[in-house]
Amino acid sequence: MRKHFPRNLCIILSALFLILYSCTTGSCYEETDALVKASFYNYKTQKLQAPDSVTIYGLNMENSKLYNKAKGVQPALFPLNAATLSSKFIIKINGKTDTIEFRYNSYPHLVSKECGISFYHNLDTDRIFTRHAIINIYIGNRNISTVNEENIRIFY
Amino acid sequence: MRRIYAFFISLQFFLILSLSHVQAQDTILFPLKIKVGFEVSGPVIYLIEKNNLIAEGFISADINEKYAAVLNAGYADYNYSQYNYEYLTNGIFIRAGVDINLLQPKKSQGKYWVGTGFRYGVSHFSSEVPVFGQDTYYGTIKSSIAPRTDWVHFLEFSPGVRAEVFKNLSIGWTVSLKMLIYSTTSKDLRPIYVPGFGNSGKLLSAGMSYFISFNIPYKKIRVITRKEEPEEPEDTGNTGTSGNRQQTSGIRQ
Numbered sequence: 001m002r003k004h005f006p007r008n009l010c011i012i013l014s015a016l017f018l019i020l021y022s023c024t025t026g027s028c029y030e031e032t033d034a035l036v037k038a039s040f041y042n043y044k045t046q047k048l049q050a051p052d053s054v055t056i057y058g059l060n061m062e063n064s065k066l067y068n069k070a071k072g073v074q075p076a077l078f079p080l081n082a083a084t085l086s087s088k089f090i091i092k093i094n095g096k097t098d099t100i101e102f103r104y105n106s107y108p109h110l111v112s113k114e115c116g117i118s119f120y121h122n123l124d125t126d127r128i129f130t131r132h133a134i135i136n137i138y139i140g141n142r143n144i145s146t147v148n149e150e151n152i153r154i155f156y
Numbered sequence: 157m158r159r160i161y162a163f164f165i166s167l168q169f170f171l172i173l174s175l176s177h178v179q180a181q182d183t184i185l186f187p188l189k190i191k192v193g194f195e196v197s198g199p200v201i202y203l204i205e206k207n208n209l210i211a212e213g214f215i216s217a218d219i220n221e222k223y224a225a226v227l228n229a230g231y232a233d234y235n236y237s238q239y240n241y242e243y244l245t246n247g248i249f250i251r252a253g254v255d256i257n258l259l260q261p262k263k264s265q266g267k268y269w270v271g272t273g274f275r276y277g278v279s280h281f282s283s284e285v286p287v288f289g290q291d292t293y294y295g296t297i298k299s300s301i302a303p304r305t306d307w308v309h310f311l312e313f314s315p316g317v318r319a320e321v322f323k324n325l326s327i328g329w330t331v332s333l334k335m336l337i338y339s340t341t342s343k344d345l346r347p348i349y350v351p352g353f354g355n356s357g358k359l360l361s362a363g364m365s366y367f368i369s370f371n372i373p374y375k376k377i378r379v380i381t382r383k384e385e386p387e388e389p390e391d392t393g394n395t396g397t398s399g400n401r402q403q404t405s406g407i408r409q
Contacts (some may be wrong), residue, residue: 081297082290108301116240117288117290119290
């Protein structure tokens with residue numbers, strides 16, 4: 001019996017591993033959209049403060065509002081168009097309307113095998129915006145990815 | 157002249173003692189083999205799914221009863237599609253290293269192997285994304301990524317078992333744990349599958365392989381299975397109990 005131990009052990013363990021080892025299709029649990037994450041700051045206090053009302057939509061896309069008189073938006077998320085080199089947005093802060101333009105370049109990024117490929121962006125340093133409600137814009141992190149970190153600060 | 161005689165007599169005496177020492181050890185004849193084999197699961201999965209072909213073969217030569225030099229080589233043609241992209245890759249890989257048998261020669265007998273392998277691997281492959289799409293605020297954007305070739309170097313640790321089920325025919329499996337050490341791949345477009353390394357271009361990869369091998373015995377070596385036990389030192393009485401001391405002293409008297 002002792003003599004045959006290794007052979008028996010091999011067969012039993014092989015069968016066990018064959019049963020246990022199987023391919024599984026994974027699901028995507030990760031964020032796949034790379035969005036500009038913009039935090040609102042009170043210009044006077046220089047502290048984080050969400051506006052009382054925010055409306056945001058892409059230029060000429062009034063029917064597809066990203067935020068519609070929303071309260072407590074912090075941060076606001078701006079999707080960039082990977083098919084173009086710039087994206088313009090209409091932003092209404094507390095009833096005053098401004099326009100923000102982002103200029104950037106886009107590149108494909110593999111999020112994961114399960115989640116597939118998404119476009120990441122690199123923001124230009126240009127800050128193009130009107131100044132009705134917005135006083136200033138600060139670009140902190142130019143890399144627009146799926147990572148949850150602040151990219152720009154909007155002072156109003 | 158007398159000194160020369162004395163020298164030769166001493167030499168003969170020493171040789172006789174040495175021979176008697178060797179004869180006191182247990183030895184077995186251990187067959188060293190050259191093994192030629194292939195991985196089974198890759199072709200089987202290909203026959204079932206008709207999608208991804210992963211073919212791998214190996215040749216190994218026993219250096220002694222414990223160590224064997226091993227060379228694995230293979231080819232992989234891997235396709236993967238998910239809801240928003242398609243990925244194609246194909247390439248070759250080679251792994252070289254040693255297998256270490258942890259079984260005692262008496263148990264192993266050149267037929268059984270329970271041990272581990274260490275390998276250094278290199279993979280050269282081409283990959284492309286013919287199409288991918290992303291649903292965005294602006295609609296679905298479609299694009300593609302052109303083919304590119306890359307190199308990946310990795311280390312492999314592969315414990316497993318193997319048994320000779322028929323004369324000179326073995327089957328076995330190994331669990332392979334691989335660590336990527338160098339890659340020319342892009343940070344943003346890590347390969348989903350690296351031939352020889354496995355799924356994903358992450359730092360670590362794990363997998364299993366099932367092997368069938370044909371064994372060709374090429375040499376037999378004599379392996380010592382049990383060394384002669386050293387003679388026990390005589391009891392001088394220094395470490396014994398007081399009773400023993402008394403007994404020893406009694407004998408001396």
